[in-house]
Amino acid sequence: MTMPDAEPVDWQARANAAARSVTELFGQRLLFLPGTHLAAVQWPSKHLKNLFRPWHYWWQAHYVDCLVDAGRRELGNGATPAARFNGPRHPSAGKLASRLVTGIRLRNANTLVNNYYDDMAWLALATHRLQRLAEETRKPGRRRNARVHKTLTLQFDSASTDDLGGGTFWSKKRDFKNTPATAPVALYYARTGQQAKAQRLVDWLNAVLFDEARGLYIDGARLNAAGEVVVENAIYTYNQGPVLGALLELGGDANLARAAALVDAVANQLTVPGQRILRCDGTGDGGLFTGILCRYLALAAVDARLPESARNAAKELVTATAEAFWAGRRPTGRGATSAAAGYVLFSIHAAQPADTTYPPGAAVELSTQLQAWMVLEAAAAIQQKPQTN
Incomplete structure (x- = not known):
């Protein structure tokens, strides 16, 4: 007897379940202000207590990115109220993401600039995707998004210097350049038409922070008291992601060959044993x-x-x-x-x-x-x- 084929997995439905759970369990207005949204850092949590918990700017930036993911699925399903991940009575994912960017700015002392360039790079990537979603859904463009990109691009330009031969500083201390900052900044440059800047950063990563033996990118580099470059050899899973994204965005034979090799290295070294x-x-x-x-x-x-x-x-x-x-x-x-x-x-x-x-x-x-x-x-x-x- 022939067994029937298994039903294909509906990953959209599963992603919607995750989206509903995160937005409903963690999401809230900032200080009850209309037009704002922000995520509590833990659940369960009292609303006002969240203001006194540590501020995780980059967690919120990835929350924006997740909402853009949901928004792109809504767009693919017609961008109607019925297509919304949380139902027609709730705002679209794109609108919620826009409110979240407002909440981030207000919670961050009315600015999107902070002390860490990697944090700002993640938000720049997310808001760039949000702007593209708005354009594709034929929503009017937000001047806010243009201001965000102008402000953050200036930050990245100031942090991407010739010190240590290139790369992007991690923080305003300007004593450490690393993959966590350089890779997402390179990807942001590549996505905003600044390919030459992006390629220079990728070339620096390849020259300074690529571990040939493992085929993966290590953490970062700094100058010691003797003026010598000292590298931090830790390998973090997430660092491989934006490097891969930048290689794909830039394209070309050399970058694509590196991208394929990086996928292979991730598969061989960053998985659960067996x-x-x-x-x-x-x-x-x-x-x-x-x-x-x-x-x-x-x-x-x-x-x-x-x-x-x-x-x-x-x-x-x-x-x-x-x-x-x-x-x-x-x-x-x-x-x-x-x-x-x-x-x-x-x-x-x-x-x-x-x-x-x-x-x-x-x-x-x-x-x-x-x-x-x-x-x-x-x-x-x-x-x-x-x-x-």
């Missing part, structure tokens, strides 16, 4: 890392300029990790308020169930939930998008 599931890096900032990597692996998975083996590897890494996160989810469960019922929580680690990493009663960090949402959006993007040339 599985094709990407490793995760705990809570705090590390709670975002695997989601960021998957965002850019999804681009590689549908890029026809790459060899089929690289595309297939990228797709397998994303979908296996997404499947693991989905399989390990748990409902909000006992102890949740009636308003929080019906939503899901995701594990800190894709290879472990949420019941283990976030048992009932545990405080759940925003970063880890954004990570799972990003991974599910990456899987949905691969499922929706044909290969591109």
Whole structure:
């Protein structure tokens, strides 16, 4: 007897479930101000207490990016109220993302400039995608977005100097240049028509922070008291993501060859032993890392300029990790308020169930939930998008 084919996974529906859960459990107005949105850094959490918790600018930037992902799916489904991830009675993902950018600015002392260039680079990338979404949905352009890009581009120009031979400083201390800042700034330059600047940054990464033996990009470099360049050899999963994105955005034979090799190195070295599931890096900032990597692996998975083996590897890494996160989810469960019922929580680690990493009663960090949402959006993007040339 022939067994019927399994029903195809609906990654859009799964991504919508993650989007609803994050926005409803963590999302709120800033100080109850209309036209604003911001995410609490943990759940459950009292509204006013969130103002006294540590401020995580770059977590909010990735929240913007996740909402843009949802908005692009809404656009693909007709951009009607019925297509909205949270139903027709709620704002579109794009509108919520715009409110979030307003909330970030107000919470950040009425400015989008802060002390860390990598933080600002992530927001610049997210708002650039938000602007493109607005254009494609034929919504009027926001002057705010143009001001954001002008302000942040000036920041990146000032941080991308010839010190240490090139690269972008990590912070306003200007004593350390690293992949976390240089890679997203390079990607931002590449996406905004500044290819020469982007290529110079990528060339510096290749010359200074690429580990030939492992095929991956290490953390950063600084000058010691003797004036010698000293590198930090730690390898972080998320750093490989924006490098991959910049290589793909710039294109050309050399960059694309490096992109294919980078996918292969990620598959061989950054997975859970014996599985094709990407490793995760705990809570705090590390709670975002695997989601960021998957965002850019999804681009590689549908890029026809790459060899089929690289595309297939990228797709397998994303979908296996997404499947693991989905399989390990748990409902909000006992102890949740009636308003929080019906939503899901995701594990800190894709290879472990949420019941283990976030048992009932545990405080759940925003970063880890954004990570799972990003991974599910990456899987949905691969499922929706044909290969591109």
